[in-house]
Amino acid sequence: MSKKYIKIETQANIENLAPIRLCLSTFFSNLNIHVDELVDIKTAISEAVSNAIDHAYDKDNGKVIAIGEIEGDFIHIIVQDFGKGIEDISLAMTPTYTTKAEEEHAGMGFTIMESFMDEVIVDSKVDEGTTITLTRRIRQRQSNI
Amino acid sequence: MVNYNYENNKLEIFLNGEIDIKSCKALRGIIDGYIMKYGPEEFVLDLSEVTFMDSSGIGLIIGRYNLLKLLGAKMTVINASENIKRIIELSNIKMECVRYE
Numbered sequence: 001m002s003k004k005y006i007k008i009e010t011q012a013n014i015e016n017l018a019p020i021r022l023c024l025s026t027f028f029s030n031l032n033i034h035v036d037e038l039v040d041i042k043t044a045i046s047e048a049v050s051n052a053i054d055h056a057y058d059k060d061n062g063k064v065i066a067i068g069e070i071e072g073d074f075i076h077i078i079v080q081d082f083g084k085g086i087e088d089i090s091l092a093m094t095p096t097y098t099t100k101a102e103e104e105h106a107g108m109g110f111t112i113m114e115s116f117m118d119e120v121i122v123d124s125k126v127d128e129g130t131t132i133t134l135t136r137r138i139r140q141r142q143s144n145i
Numbered sequence: 146m147v148n149y150n151y152e153n154n155k156l157e158i159f160l161n162g163e164i165d166i167k168s169c170k171a172l173r174g175i176i177d178g179y180i181m182k183y184g185p186e187e188f189v190l191d192l193s194e195v196t197f198m199d200s201s202g203i204g205l206i207i208g209r210y211n212l213l214k215l216l217g218a219k220m221t222v223i224n225a226s227e228n229i230k231r232i233i234e235l236s237n238i239k240m241e242c243v244r245y246e
Contacts, residue, residue: 014167021165039197039228046199050166096237104173106203108236115235 004070012053012062012081021046024068028075034140040116041075041136047109048079048132055099056083056130073138077117082129089122147175156185161194164202172205180212188213193224202229203236210238 006027010016025042033041045066052064062083069076086092093114098107113120117134124130146168148159158176162168180188190209192198206222213220225233 014170017165017167018163036228040231042197043199043228043232046165046197050199050201054166104169104204104208106200106207106236108200108203108232111235112200112232115231 006068008066010064010066012057012064012083014053016064017046017049017053020049020064020066024066024077027068028070031070031075031138032142033138034142037138037140041077044113044116044134044136045077045079047113048077048134051109051132052079052081052083052130056081056085058084075136075138077134078131079134080129080131085126085128086122086124086130087126089124093120093122147172149179151179151183151185154186155189156180156183156187157189157191159191159194162196164195164198164205166199166201169201169205173208176205176209177212180209180216180218184216184218186218188218188220190220190222191224192222192226192229195226195229198229198232200232200236203232203238206233206238207236 006024008020008023010020021042024045025038028041029038049064049066056062062081065080067078069078091097093110095111096107098105110120113132113134117136119135121133122130146162150157156179158179160172164172188209190206210220222233
């Protein structure tokens, strides 16, 4: 089955969060996904990209690559950074765990990704970077009239 | 980005648009400015015009909740969309402060 994809490469700057989120969710809206499902996907994208932009680099000069893929009934979101990496992935994925409590982070990013997507894979190496791969099977299509 | 109304010791804040880590940084300062200015007994956060919210919004709600608790004020969050409700329910926000209308 042929795979469709879109790939965005940007600076890891907070200004780029909304454009990446909008671009990938618009790409997936081509599938005529039910609006509630699309909002859940958009939320998961926002969590993964926020993680790369906000946690990977101490300065603004890093790079983030965000890829959206459509493969039959499955969608994949891949968010890659080349920053500091995550030392303890299972700790980072623990609900309410955050390294940025002083910035009022709730530590719910991975919990939301896991709740809204079918599969969350985190691959990270300290000082090399992190790749988050999210997969979801599309349940509901809107009628395409 | 923010509208507000204050009367009878009640401060209402109306948020709109998309809530993410970028908008939260600005919203925190603005909302806390109104809270400190008026010192309300009752605080209402109205999400009816919010089109998108991720987990940064949970941090925003918990942060205001903790501040208002210190000030002895009561907080409610109203008019969350179905999607936003699901995000709030995933977190451990004390549900008595979240009211849906």
